[in-house]
Amino acid sequence: MKRLMTRRNLLRGAGVCLALPWLESLAPRGARAGEPGTPKRFLLCTFPNGAPHHWWETAPAFGKTLKGADFKLPRVLEHFAPVKSKMLMISRLGNYTWSTEQHPYIEPSHSRLGAALSTCVDADQLGREARQDLGEWVGNGVSVDQLIVQKAGPEQATRIPSLQTGLAVKPGFFDQRSYAYNQVVSWKSPREPLKRSVNPKAVFDALVGAGAGSNVPGQSDEEARIEAERRAATEKSVIDGVLADANSLMNRVGSGDRKIVQQYLDSLREIEKNATRVQSTMTPGQGSLGCSPISQPGVVPEPPGQAEGLNENDNTGAGPYKHEDHAKVMIDLIVMAIQCDVTRVITHMLDDMRSEFEYRCIPEDVRAKVGLAYRRESSLHYHSSQHAAGNLDRATQDGRYKIVQQSNLDYAAINCWLNQKSAQLAQRLDAIPEGDGTVLDHCVMVHMSEMRSHDHDGYDLPIVLLGGDGVFLNDAHVAYGALGSDRQLRDLWFTIMNQYYGLGVTSFGEDRRGAPNALLEEILR
Structure with a gap:
């Protein structure tokens, strides 16, 4: 299908097709920024292992809403x-x-709840119905992000239909299930998982070359791949490949737009350097400050096995791995992809569904937010901290779930750091003016986990929604009823698809009680 390119302008060179931010000078009459036709975007950021009790410490009572200063x-x-x-x-x-169990106490939790986060389908049951070994089975429903891609009209089409990114470099055990349930949020079809790419250099190549590899959506252009390798061999930047077109463009736009283009190219060159540097610490023997060739430019080569891979400061032969640097450059790339309209649908896994990563990267100020004393190089092992001290009961007390034992501070600090990454991304998007608001205003950004907390249960999920273009409440906290009177995640995805996108979806996910989907009216303006 031919992709429409009506909102953005391109710089072209050998093997490079570089989308630019919105330029007022080149907008056709009747299509200036702020006019109807502002893009709609969906950005899903996931973190595993639930949240500490701190997440709900200011929550309203069951069935209540707090707004504004409250x-x-x-x-x-x-x-x-x-x-x-x-x-x-x-x-x-x-x-x-x-679930066939018809209660929220799901086992195995990491794989089944992870698989259901974006599909609201029981992947295990699909395997049983297909009479397959569940240890080998790879199947699910179509995920909400991919349904948006498939059903949104041609006015929402982009060069890369959707992008899957992540930060995990040390996968956990897979609960005796396929890796797909640990390292995938996006499902293009019931048998087609779209694995996240943690390699920033590969994502960068996908965005600027529209075809510099094979494992990131949009990478299929052989000429672009060859040219990318040629640039790598001579350590040239992609910016060098489009300079002639950029100089020509500068002569056709106003002074304000010239400044935008120059700032964009400068920032892009810096992102490219950072992406290459971070990638080089994840793939020993490959990479330098220039664009280095990579054998499989969609993923970091998989670790030898489960629970094997990189941790903070591990020496890779190209310097110590730094998780904070990795997180920052992935945010840069996501912002670039959205700002330049290369894609409008992104899933970003802040970690795999079951992680064995040790969060030694968490700085003193983030630990201090939850009262954790700073000890340099202390482990903060993610999965172990989830199983350490902390107990949130399903019994209620004063209109909320009872806290039997407060969460340990390691677990809280890790959650705080992961939340900070999504907050930084949201702030970056909010700093970009677009039309009558900002890029964040014209996104639905969801930050959430697949499970509740220490208990590994599938109720009272920690969820934040940002933006929404005036469709959803803002500056508010909405609480639904207690277990048994609660609402389901499938209705959130149903509401986003129909109220924000207007897709006319009649149902999403499964409910073995036979309950139909219904809008979450309480979160709408």
């Missing part, structure tokens, strides 16, 4: 303060009525 951010979400006015917390949503 809505207080919990400590672990304070990094969202600059965009609080565009933020909606949603509490007491479950994701379990798809």
Whole structure:
């Protein structure tokens, strides 16, 4: 299908097709920024292993809503303060009525809840119905992001239909299931998982070359691949490949747009250097400050096995691996992809569904937010901290779930750092003017986990929604009912697809009680 390129202008060179930010000078009459036709975007950021009790410390009572000054951010979400006015917390949503057990205590939890996060389907049951070994089975429903890609009209089409990114470099055990349920959020079809790419250089090549490899969506152009390798061999930047077109463009735009183009090219060159540097620490023997060739430019080569891979400061032969640097450059790439309209649908896994990563990268100021004393190089092992001290009961007390034992501070600090990454991304998007608002305003950005907390249960999921273009409440916290009277995640995806995108979806996910989908009216303006 021919992709429409009506909103963005391109710089072209040998093997490079570089999308530019919106330029007012080149917008056709009747299509200036702020006119109808502003793009709609969906960005899903996931973190595994649930959240500590701190997440709900300012939550309203069951069935209540807090707005404005009454809505207080919990400590672990304070990094969202600059965009609080565009933020909606949603509490007491479950994701379990798809299960044959018909209760939220799902086992194996990491694989089944992870698989159901974006599909609301029981992947294990699909395998049983197909009479397959569940240890080998790879199947699921179509995920919400891919349904948006498939059903949105041609006016929403982009060069790369969707992008899957992530940060995980040390996968956990897979719960005796396929890797797909640990390292995938996007499902293009029931048998086609779209694995996240953690390699920033590969993602960069996909965005600027529209075809410099094979494992990132949009990479299929052989000429672009060859030219990318030629640039790598001579350590040239992609910017060098489009300079002639850029100079020509400068003569056709106004002074304000010339400044935008120059700032963009300068920032792009810096991103390219950072992407190459970070990638080189993840793939020993490959990479330098120039663009180095990579054998499989969609993924970091998989670790030898489960629970094997990189941890903070591991020496790779190209310098110590730094998780903070990795996180920053991936944010840069996501912002670039959205700002330049290369794609409008992104899933970003802040870690795999079951992680064995040790978060030694968490700085003192983030640990201090939850009261954790700073000890340089202390482990903060993610999965172990989830199983350490902490107990949130399903019994209720004063209109909320009872806290039997407060969460350990290692677990809280890790959650706070992961939340900070999504907050930084949201702030970057909010700093980009677009039409009558900002790029964040014209996104639906969801930050959430597949499970509740220490208990590995599929109810009261931690969820934040940002943006929404005036469709959803902002600066508010909505709480639904207690277990048994709660609402389901499938209805959130149903509401986004129909109220934000207007897709006319009649149903999404499964509910073995036979309950139909219904809009989450309480979160709408």
